[in-house]
Amino acid sequence: MKQSILPSVFLGILACWGVLPVTAEDRYQYFTWEITNGTIYPLGVPQQGILINGQFPGPTVEAITNDNILVNVINKLDEKFLITWSGIKQRRTSWQDGVLGTNCPIPPKSNWTYKFQVKDQIGTYTYFPSTKIHKAAGGFGGFNVAQRSVISIPYPAPDGEFTLLIGDWYKTNHKVLRRLLDAGRSLPYPDALLINGQKDAAVFTGEAGKTYKFRVSNVGMSTSFNFRIQGHLLKIIEVEGSHTIQESYDSLDVHVGQSVTVLVTLSGSISDYIIVASSRFTDPIVLTTTATLRYSGSNSKAQIPLPSGPATNDVEWSIKQARTIRLNLTANAARPNPQGSFHYGTIPVQRTLVLANSKAIINGKLRYAVNGISHINPNTPLKLADWFNIPGVFDLNTIKDVPSPQGTPAKLGTSVIGFTLHDFAEIIFQNNENYTQSWHMDGSSFYVVGYGNGLWIPDSRKTYNLVDGMTRHTVQVYPNSWSAILVSLDNKGMWNLRSAIWPQRYLGQELYLRVWNNEQSVYTETLLPPNALFCGKAKHLPKS
Numbered sequence: 001m002k003q004s005i006l007p008s009v010f011l012g013i014l015a016c017w018g019v020l021p022v023t024a025e026d027r028y029q030y031f032t033w034e035i036t037n038g039t040i041y042p043l044g045v046p047q048q049g050i051l052i053n054g055q056f057p058g059p060t061v062e063a064i065t066n067d068n069i070l071v072n073v074i075n076k077l078d079e080k081f082l083i084t085w086s087g088i089k090q091r092r093t094s095w096q097d098g099v100l101g102t103n104c105p106i107p108p109k110s111n112w113t114y115k116f117q118v119k120d121q122i123g124t125y126t127y128f129p130s131t132k133i134h135k136a137a138g139g140f141g142g143f144n145v146a147q148r149s150v151i152s153i154p155y156p157a158p159d160g161e162f163t164l165l166i167g168d169w170y171k172t173n174h175k176v177l178r179r180l181l182d183a184g185r186s187l188p189y190p191d192a193l194l195i196n197g198q199k200d201a202a203v204f205t206g207e208a209g210k211t212y213k214f215r216v217s218n219v220g221m222s223t224s225f226n227f228r229i230q231g232h233l234l235k236i237i238e239v240e241g242s243h244t245i246q247e248s249y250d251s252l253d254v255h256v257g258q259s260v261t262v263l264v265t266l267s268g269s270i271s272d273y274i275i276v277a278s279s280r281f282t283d284p285i286v287l288t289t290t291a292t293l294r295y296s297g298s299n300s301k302a303q304i305p306l307p308s309g310p311a312t313n314d315v316e317w318s319i320k321q322a323r324t325i326r327l328n329l330t331a332n333a334a335r336p337n338p339q340g341s342f343h344y345g346t347i348p349v350q351r352t353l354v355l356a357n358s359k360a361i362i363n364g365k366l367r368y369a370v371n372g373i374s375h376i377n378p379n380t381p382l383k384l385a386d387w388f389n390i391p392g393v394f395d396l397n398t399i400k401d402v403p404s405p406q407g408t409p410a411k412l413g414t415s416v417i418g419f420t421l422h423d424f425a426e427i428i429f430q431n432n433e434n435y436t437q438s439w440h441m442d443g444s445s446f447y448v449v450g451y452g453n454g455l456w457i458p459d460s461r462k463t464y465n466l467v468d469g470m471t472r473h474t475v476q477v478y479p480n481s482w483s484a485i486l487v488s489l490d491n492k493g494m495w496n497l498r499s500a501i502w503p504q505r506y507l508g509q510e511l512y513l514r515v516w517n518n519e520q521s522v523y524t525e526t527l528l529p530p531n532a533l534f535c536g537k538a539k540h541l542p543k544s
């Protein structure tokens, strides 16, 4: 339909140019973001924060499926800086992903323009700084993608929407936190949870009888939270870009790096109601923060008691809830075809990875590892090394597909796993530690097929949900448990697979998936962007 409005002569010209005609009529949105250092008071005491155009949190990007987004990031900090777009799939271009494996960081006092398309996506996403623990100081924001007008969504259009960025927070300066980690020490416990940069202060106002979309994301460093609204049910509609079976919950767990979208109908009497987020699995300490859902015209304070959530350390409750969140097979997402038309459960798996996370002491310092390798980012982005065939930056044999035998000491290394474009893979995240992990994949969404206790064994496959498992970009892994995903690696590039638990990732719990084939074509991967920054061993390469 959208191509039929273009005269075929015009399409013919585009074809001769060799550009992809699909982008011809898609909207362009231009942003200029000044990244500065400023004083913020989220907990009532002054601290240095990272602001975007003077804002903490940063501005919310409101996009429509297929928009072309250009963000000129002007770095006015005294440190190098990078932003990553969490869940934005960056089709055919890992050049814009904003992580150290794909991009040289933007030096202080300079700027760099990201350019990407939110192709075939719809839903609630976020962006945040990807390096140097900057995330602990701000620089994050919401990234919402609405459907195109020709696409139907499986729920009535809401009367309004709210974006809620919730996460744990430290009063301590991010540079101090970084020094602790650099010295091989662990971080103290966070001081609080914030909702949109505030503790116990944010207000969301709506009209009685109307229905609102709440986009809720965990933008924190390491803490899962439970989210609930006094006297109101949360009807889940979307998780990280896919439409769910619409069920109503009293409260929902949201793990680090994840997003959920719910509908809330203001069916109570005109009043204020309390919105609560409280930390999960952190007993005996429970961090709680509140916000207010205010009905227009309300002049009464919220009633007590506050709504209570599940017991802080009740992991089983969380696993049970996670299993109920499923894909609506008949609904469409960003494209008109039903989500269930891709029968992921019938596709033969070509390769299985079992990735076990562990804590390690290397050279006398605390590190975190995956399959015995604690990842180090080389000065040369892996993607540049790959593109220019620069030797000595990484090899595909450092990290193995399965955990190292027990007792093998972990070591430092650069972890890249090689896949062939279109490989269909099974990945098991094995968490043998006693905190809740969270794993995020850039470049693709995956099907979450199972959560289980203890060690994964091949027989665990019998418990997989091969029909309507949720597609998402970040999956939690419970303490001493495993989570399994299936993924079709259809996006050529160098993609970050990382722990979203930020200190763990900073100290080595990440790796890259190199999705590759030998065909050189802009239909599978775009060329190096003309403005690409060069650093490390690529520093003196001629541009073009």
Ligand SMILES: *[C@@H]1O[C@H](CO)[C@@H](O)[C@H](O)[C@H]1NC(C)=O
Binding pocket: 037, 038, 048, 076, 077, 078, 079
């Ligand atoms: C923020 O400003 C303070 C005071 O000028 C400075 O010490 C600090 O290094 C700055 N931080 C960043 C990330 O630019």
Ligand SMILES: *[C@@H]1O[C@H](CO)[C@@H](O)[C@H](O)[C@H]1NC(C)=O
Binding pocket: 072, 111, 112, 113, 531
């Ligand atoms: C830096 O910003 C200027 C405009 O202020 C723009 O013309 C230029 O393209 C930007 N540079 C990069 C590398 O994006």
Ligand SMILES: *[C@@H]1O[C@H](CO)[C@@H](O)[C@H](O)[C@H]1NC(C)=O
Binding pocket: 154, 244, 245, 246, 247, 328, 329, 330, 331, 332
């Ligand atoms: C699934 O999506 C369809 C739209 O195709 C919608 O009508 C239906 O209500 C949804 N089912 C559930 C259980 O959410």
Ligand SMILES: *[C@@H]1O[C@H](CO)[C@@H](O)[C@H](O)[C@H]1NC(C)=O
Binding pocket: 281, 434, 435
């Ligand atoms: C996890 O284990 C460590 C020791 O290995 C212990 O200090 C810590 O209290 C445990 N945490 C939880 C939540 O059980």
